[in-house]
Amino acid sequence: MRKLISAINMTLDGFCDHTAITPDDEIHQHYAELITGADAILYGRITYELMQFWQPLVKNPSGEKSMDDFAVAMDKIPKIVFSHTLHNVDWESARIAKQDLKEEVSELKQQAGKDILVGSRSLIMQLMKLNLIDEFQLCVHPVIAGAGLPLFENINDRTIIKLIKTKTFKGGAVIHYYEPKKE
Numbered sequence: 001m002r003k004l005i006s007a008i009n010m011t012l013d014g015f016c017d018h019t020a021i022t023p024d025d026e027i028h029q030h031y032a033e034l035i036t037g038a039d040a041i042l043y044g045r046i047t048y049e050l051m052q053f054w055q056p057l058v059k060n061p062s063g064e065k066s067m068d069d070f071a072v073a074m075d076k077i078p079k080i081v082f083s084h085t086l087h088n089v090d091w092e093s094a095r096i097a098k099q100d101l102k103e104e105v106s107e108l109k110q111q112a113g114k115d116i117l118v119g120s121r122s123l124i125m126q127l128m129k130l131n132l133i134d135e136f137q138l139c140v141h142p143v144i145a146g147a148g149l150p151l152f153e154n155i156n157d158r159t160i161i162k163l164i165k166t167k168t169f170k171g172g173a174v175i176h177y178y179e180p181k182k183e
Contacts, residue, residue, distance in 0.1 A: 011140070043082070136178040140175075160181040163177070
């Protein structure tokens with residue numbers, strides 16, 4: 001059975017805002033390696049559209065190795081997009097989910113292969129409520145945004161998670177690896 005890993009960047013005050021953080025080469029390399037080691041990544045429409053930023057860098061590299069490597073990894077990984085408004089995608093490695101979130105993810109987890117990633121705030125919250133996340137990788141950046149979209153908004157049930165390990169980057173960001181505790 002494959003694991004579903006929630007991997008997301010956030011500010012120190014708990015907001016998911018890609019404009020508030022500045023990933024460096026080390027972070028781009030980390031995420032390129034994470035993506036390369038997975039079989040698929042799940043996105044909601046908004047995050048999928050944000051990630052399309054990387055699509056043109058495959059054909060027109062930026063010259064920054066870590067960004068270009070990340071773009072190649074992002075281009076190759078199969079992307080499954082959950083959306084009520086998007087009916088087709090123009091990224092060759094992407095597809096619209098065929099089933100609802102619970103059915104699609106449960107089916108994916110039962111298949112053989114490498115882990116599945118989820119990188120959308122909205123999907124993470126929904127999958128938490130469905131108890132389908134096997135590991136959280138929260139990359140906390142040394143930035144206080146002051147406002148934005150909180151990662152754990154509308155989570156009403158108490159959830160106990162166990163710290164497995166941490167990884168600290170030279171720029172001060174820290175990934176906290178957690179797994180949900182089974183009560």
